Amino acid sequence: MNIKTRFAPSPTGYLHIGSLRTALYSFLFARHHAGVFLLRIEDTDRTRYVEGAIESLIKTLARMGLDYDEGPVLVDGRLEEKGENGPYTQSARLELYTEHARRLIEQGDAYYCFCSRERLEDARKAAELSRLPTKYDRTCLRLTPEEVRARLEAGEKPVVRLHIPEGETTFEDIIRGSVTIQNEQIDDQVLLKADGFPTYHLAVVVDDHLMGVTHIIRGEEWISSVPKHVHLYRAFGWAIPVYAHLPLILNPDKSKLSKRQGDVAVEEYLTKGYLPEALLNYVALLGFNPTGDREIYTLRELIEAFDLSKVNKSGAVFDVQKLDWMNGMYIRSMDLGTLMERAEPFLGGAGKALDAERLKKILAVEQERMTTLTEIVEHVRPYVESVAYDAALLVWKKSTKEDARAKLEGVHELLSAMAPQVFDDVALIETEVKRYIEDKGFENGPVLWPMRVALSGSQNSASPFQIAWILGREETLARLAHAIEYLSS
């Protein structure tokens, strides 16, 4: 079978983490089987229209490296489409839905409903109070064809409802197996709204069929509406696709991942300095793991290893701590050139004071201390400006102010007497300073601590040798001199 999957988000203005994983799994499944992956925009709710949301979605998908074979694309900033099954935006397919709804009415599988929202709302409240199911009471199903025609001609704007038959509905899900639901539990769902737009239920079924989608991969929250879709497929006489309902991604309190409890927008993580490949890797492992003893996978490897039937059934808490760890792993394993490219956009103003050579040195030293790319700014600061610090910080443990000054004077003397080329080599700086310490019979701490603080202005930093290497001879000596002066006053 030629496999075809789709990612069908509604354009909300950002890509939800959960949607990212749904997109990823659909993508992985299609690519693993050398099938087709398409993007479709589900924008049938015009009350939720967001300007520029489609463009933003396309850009985010591109940044994440999830490419698709069919769907809307951005060409020179303009929206275009690729693929033979378009349009791929539901608001451009209204005609199709109307036709199909009409067909269902003619077949007796759907009917017009003229009930006012007010009446429906009251009925629902009453049902809730008496603890009865809040289903539509089928008032309009009992209308005669004459009555329907008369009200249509009178200009009333009805909705179209699916007529659910008696019995029960069973469907197969790759992840969950067989699921059965009694039809009496299912509402006569609205298919076509009064404004002529379809609801999700009509639109997905029509589009998935017309676009040739074979596998429907989506979140677990859709499971209870599958029977409605099955009825639609049957009414149209279409083959039912294969379903795979993914477990939910959860907040720490186990509820469905939502705003309020942290960031859910992929774009937000990207601007915070998380790497697309790390985010993808992390999210891929929320519900799926090829072996159980390995965590780092490239997209290629994920495609190779992906298996829908090995996807977990239970929800997974989104753990930022583990994401942080993974992002750090990716940053540390990155070569300097790449890291520099990736970090540059996050540098902002701090970058202007920096030439490429020095930035590269800083990155080489600070790479192992970074969790996200945004941190680059604070890691760069001590190298481009002197950080103010308390003189007391210069004194090593139980050593004294006088001792610290003496040691710094010694180091200053040593370094200023050395050939300038020594500063081009971290290892050389280290050897020289350590030899000096040994020759004098000192301990490392009383010398290196004040030296490091003098150079970094901070109690935590890279080693004094690394800082000296980055700062260069002149600035290193200047900072040492400043510290000595500081201790003398």
Add this chain to the structure above:
RNA sequence: GGCUCCAUCGUCUAAUGGUUAGGACGGCAGGUUCUCAUCCUGUAAAUGGGGGUUCGAUUCCCCCUGGAGUCACCA
């Protein structure tokens, strides 16, 4: 509340009838070390409860409990 889904360390997961129940994050304790970070070593930590089936259940079945999702002219 009805219906549906789910249930292994705090978290992400591995093990589908036989393992000392494994790995990772985080925690804790060490090591390396001038500090932080990295790196390395060690350690605590789980099969929700009760019945079955079986020589033997994390694993299969049932019940309970717990959690979640869903009950719109939103997706």
